[in-house]
Amino acid sequence: MIIFxxxxxxxxxxxxxFINLIKNQDTDAAIELIKETDSIYDxxxxxxxxxxxxxxxxxxxSLVWYEKAYEKNSLLGKFQLAEVLQYKDDEKSHQRSAExxxxxxxxxxxxxxxxxLYSLGQIYLLGRGREKNNTKAFQFTYKSHTxxxxxxxxxxxxxxxxxxxxxxxxISSASLTAExxxxxxxxxxxxxxxxxxxxxxVKKNNRIAVLWLKRAADKGYPQALQTLSRMYxxxxxxxxxxxxxxxxxxxxxxxxxxxxxxxxxxxxTKENEKKExxxxxxxxxxxxxxxxxxxx
Numbered sequence: 001m002i003i004f005x006x007x008x009x010x011x012x013x014x015x016x017x018f019i020n021l022i023k024n025q026d027t028d029a030a031i032e033l034i035k036e037t038d039s040i041y042d043x044x045x046x047x048x049x050x051x052x053x054x055x056x057x058x059x060x061x062s063l064v065w066y067e068k069a070y071e072k073n074s075l076l077g078k079f080q081l082a083e084v085l086q087y088k089d090d091e092k093s094h095q096r097s098a099e100x101x102x103x104x105x106x107x108x109x110x111x112x113x114x115x116x117l118y119s120l121g122q123i124y125l126l127g128r129g130r131e132k133n134n135t136k137a138f139q140f141t142y143k144s145h146t147x148x149x150x151x152x153x154x155x156x157x158x159x160x161x162x163x164x165x166x167x168x169x170x171i172s173s174a175s176l177t178a179e180x181x182x183x184x185x186x187x188x189x190x191x192x193x194x195x196x197x198x199x200x201x202v203k204k205n206n207r208i209a210v211l212w213l214k215r216a217a218d219k220g221y222p223q224a225l226q227t228l229s230r231m232y233x234x235x236x237x238x239x240x241x242x243x244x245x246x247x248x249x250x251x252x253x254x255x256x257x258x259x260x261x262x263x264x265x266x267x268x269t270k271e272n273e274k275k276e277x278x279x280x281x282x283x284x285x286x287x288x289x290x291x292x293x294x295x296x
Contacts, residue, residue: 138165206237
């Protein structure tokens with residue numbers, strides 16, 4: 001247990017109490033605890049309070065504290081201030097957010113710069129603080145991608161796939177998706193499998209598609225579970241296996257996937273097969289997932 005004592009304000013506080021108040025989202029009480037100490041001016045405490053308010057959706061309060069962090073020349077504080085300003089409903093806040101993101105440069109560090117570039121891409125894509133411009137959205141996203149930002153790479157693959165700010169280029173879209181799949185991002189593992197199955201920028205190969213589907217399904221990704229169930233049901237790229245197919249169907253259904261075709265296909269499944277498949281589903285344990293946060 002650590003107790004801080006501030007001679008200038010003659011007040012001691014227990015850091016564990018502060019941490020627990022933050023965990024319980026009682027941010028007002030956490031501020032009250034430290035307001036008579038020098039910690040109220042400490043950057044780490046300031047950013048913790050700001051983030052606590054932001055996590056609760058109390059953006060006006062969080063902005064007050066992110067402003068304090070920004071005033072202390074915190075790059076992270078400036079970035080988070082720009083992010084939270086995007087949650088406001090007024091154009092003035094959006095414009096200031098864009099200005100803050102535009103003020104970052106490579107000297108601030110590749111990671112925070114690439115994140116700022118990505119955010120600018122989203123600003124132009126959505127027209128929040130800058131006039132909507134798909135070409136600029138593509139350009140900023142592409143530049144962020146060149147600095148190794150995986151979320152930018154994912155978005156860029158979507159831009160190529162849908163022709164946003166650029167010509168439709170399914171080969172580039174598939175290539176970027178494969179790059180992310182090889183890094184273990186579950187959304188991309190599933191997406192790449194479906195690109196292979198639908199011959200979208202890459203040659204169709206059921207066997208290879210199944211390998212990618214298995215990687216995503218082992219992590220519990222709903223769409224991969226659904227498609228892999230179909231592959232086992234019809235024997236596409238893998239030996240036909242009704243029990244494994246039914247197991248995957250149950251897991252996909254539990255994850256919220258509705259599939260009338262599979263419902264009908266399994267309507268007359270033998271009870272012994274259902275029992276074994278159910279046991280397999282109940283014992284299924286998801287592997288650790290690397291994700292962009294789109295997983296159900």
